[in-house]
Amino acid sequence: MSLRYKAAIVGASETTEIGVLPETSETQLHIDSAVNAMNNAGIGVDQIDGIASTMNPAILSNYLGIVPKWIDNTSVGGTSFLIHVRHAAAAVASGLCETVLCAMGESGRSRVGVARRGGGGQLDNSYPGQFESIYGPLGPPTLFGMGVLRFMKETGTTLEQLASVAVAQRKWSNKVPRAMFGDLITVDDVFNSRMISYPFNLFMCCLVTDGGGSLIITSADRAKDFPTTPVYIMGTGESVETPIVSQMYDMTHSAAFQTSSKKAFEESGVSHDDIDHLMVYDAFAHLPIYGLEDLGFVGRGEGGAFIEEGNTSPGGKLPMNTNGGGLSYTHSGMYGMYAIQEAVRQVRGEAAHQVEGVKTSFVQGVGGMFMAAGSLVLTNEEPHD
């Protein structure tokens, strides 16, 4: 069975506010966006019979007072929400349930209602604990870009091209009122921002914020019963590669990106030329460069120049990360939901920095440090044979 045109997103919303929210717990960020998404879809909670989230679905179900028929608790980092959409589409297409709430919220900055992080001097028998943490990484900024210098050496990609990713995305967020960073910047500004983890300066690293987002998904044949423009799910993919970044099969490619995106393209039946709008999860500046190549939009090593030349900027032939991305819009730790939300807004024609005439959007997510991937092809085009 293919999921092509079997399901649609009929409700979508982020939390009422995003950014710095010290008065809102992580649970409440889920609920706030969930209520907004149900309002967007014009339904009450009594119509929700499936729940997907990285948080224990029992917490959300009990909070909302429902006993769902279907749950998904896939939790493989920030791409989990793309995978939830895929699983939800399969669930509604096969009749396991009718209407799924995909909920996400994260107190990534204020850490309200979140378990405390551990310190040093502790034993750890996990794979990261035995083979990576002992060498002193401090979170994703010190691990996620581990392959970047290798990628640059093998492809000739430059630091200026890496910096140009951040520059291009500010051209988008410049017209997005909810974006945390909207000022235009230059390549020099990127290099002058403080060094975090060579070769990453601060502006090549994502924000750390609080926020959330939720989606309502139902079968495609019910989509017209809702007040919103249906966003049909045309293609989906998912994969995983490694629990520790040092064991990627090739540190200059994401095998999970390749597997997941290939499946999504095949399922959708569309070609790269049919994609009007692209979201590539950008926790760090190298991800859109890896993504363009691993998804097949450019050839080997061409992603940096493609971005530097303006092809993904406003007016370019492949608008990418049009909310400003994790580098400029928001990033609470697991960014994938915000990438989906922006794609939905673009496909509906209601984005803050709207690209004219968007029909079909491709969303590529990453989880962990190249641990996992998810892909979605979303469209406003009605199904036709």
Add this chain to the structure above:
Amino acid sequence: MTQEQEYGKMIPEPVPETAYFWEKVREHELWIQKCTDCDHVFHYPRFHCPKCTSSNLDWFQASGKGTLYTYMINHRPAPGFQDEAPYAIAVVQLEEGPRMMTNIVGIENTPENLVLDMALEVTFDDVLPDVTIPKWKPA
């Protein structure tokens, strides 16, 4: 204050699949695994070959020679690393094929000094009375 707290860095705790690796590191030897069915050489340690799932595996001592595959230089030290920042977190390419994460010792960790594909050799750091960590230095 316990020795572990004084050390301050994260400490590897072996599990059954990895115990032999850490035992040999404790003896200042770097041992990795090879599948006797398909000849695949791999790291991290497992009970099954990641190429063919065979459990017919041999441990052997690696040469301790490798090259610098890639790295980042961390400017915000992890707990216990305060005196070392900025310091490199690197991946070494072993001449036998597998790669592993490491720190680079015996040389100031600057982009100028750390040139990809430079020759490295393994060294061992006895960080606690019963814990040793493999690290790599310029050969």
